[in-house]
Amino acid sequence: MYDIIVVGSGIAGSTFAAKISKFAKTLIIEAREKDQIPKTTNVFPLHNRPFIQEVDWEDKQIFPNLHMKTNYKGYNVDGIINTEEFGAPLGNMTYLEELIKKFLQICEDQGCTVKNGERVNKISRKNNCIEVYTSEGKLYQSKVLVISTGSHSFELQKSLGFEAPRSYTGVFTHLYGNEEKIKENCEYNYIYHVNPSISKKGPLFINRGVERVEVGYLGNSSETPERILLKFDRILKNYKLIQPYIEGLKSKSKPIVVKISKHALKKFTQDRVLILGEAGGLVTDFFYEGTLCGVASADIAAKTLKPLLESESNFTHNELIEYETVLKRILLNKYFKNGNASEYLFFNAGKSLKILWDTYTKLISISQRLRRDIWEAYRIQDIENYNLSGTKWAGESLFKMLPTLTKISLGPKFIRALFK
């Protein structure tokens, strides 16, 4: 019997297991083989750091470069957040596959068992434990089960009575070149651009690592994978706004179509069971920050479970509810509201989306206050006390700058967004 079984070792499951396996007999079951963790180049803001004490921030294999410059790319004017203006980086860029490998190494060093290439296909509840069945025909038992399966296994959480978050599709690929060429093409570590013809519910983005950039878009809900791949190919070849940044870079493999889920669940705990990361819809609206949510939910879950393991608890819902309460207090009650209000406003703007986005990027370019607020949002170390007055001020300033007709059509949405 294990103390804890973790199903899924993406960023949420691997961070959690690295924290808890010091104190508990832990088993990780991961459907992918060890060498199949997909390569991803992610924006990793400084506000993620309080939730991770286990890694070396100078490790260039994991954090290839600092995040110095972001471009909220408009059609006419770019909204640029340049670290030089405020004196400190926005955080890091990370190769997420390397961060996950590091956490799994820590787990193994602490005596945790990792089963790769096994898919959990059934979970059942017994009086004093949880039983987990896998594709290999194996049965494992544990006192606590942690579901961190991302958007890949909603049927498992549903079988236990949890809900599933809303799911969207995205696509991404890596393009490669030598570092001088990549820097010559693109001075920004991160480009975020909104175009309703590409996606009505998410951005087109470029994340710059070293000798590689990740390009993709998120938030589609209606297109088939085949159509998404064809459209993405056209964007990479023809979309004028991004051509200078990717010119001369080469791809080495086919783009990958992925699911991404957001809109946090209402409940994350039951007797003996917790849900972490994207499986719980823990990805911010509008900005699609999933790594913050993965590492924060992992840290909060580990801190909840440690004293319960020491007191040989029965891990009842009443005892585990602390995880849910703290998760809501730290992540959902304030920080999530920023993305929530932005998503409501931008991705419900219909035909006015382009003009709204263009006005927003213009506002960033002229307002040092907004640039500073964005810079601070990346860097805040105490996310629980995120100050929403900046979001409100940005909304009001944006509204004032809109053309009269757009003001009339979007007025009610601005008012509702204020109360999000």
Ligand SMILES: Cc1cc2nc3c(=O)[nH]c(=O)nc-3n(C[C@H](O)[C@H](O)[C@H](O)COP(=O)(O)OP(=O)(O)OC[C@H]3O[C@@H](n4cnc5c(N)ncnc54)[C@H](O)[C@@H]3O)c2cc1C
């Ligand atoms: C293209 C793209 C770009 C992104 N960029 C950023 C970014 O720059 N910054 C940021 O903060 N966020 C970003 N995100 C979001 C973020 O990467 C994800 O939300 C986050 O990585 C999810 O982590 P997770 O551990 O919850 O889930 P996952 O990474 O999906 O991990 C779940 C794991 O569970 C395993 N699994 C699933 N089902 C089973 C099963 N039945 N049995 C065993 N194993 C199972 C899977 O194989 C997988 O390894 C991006 C997302 C996408 C799609």
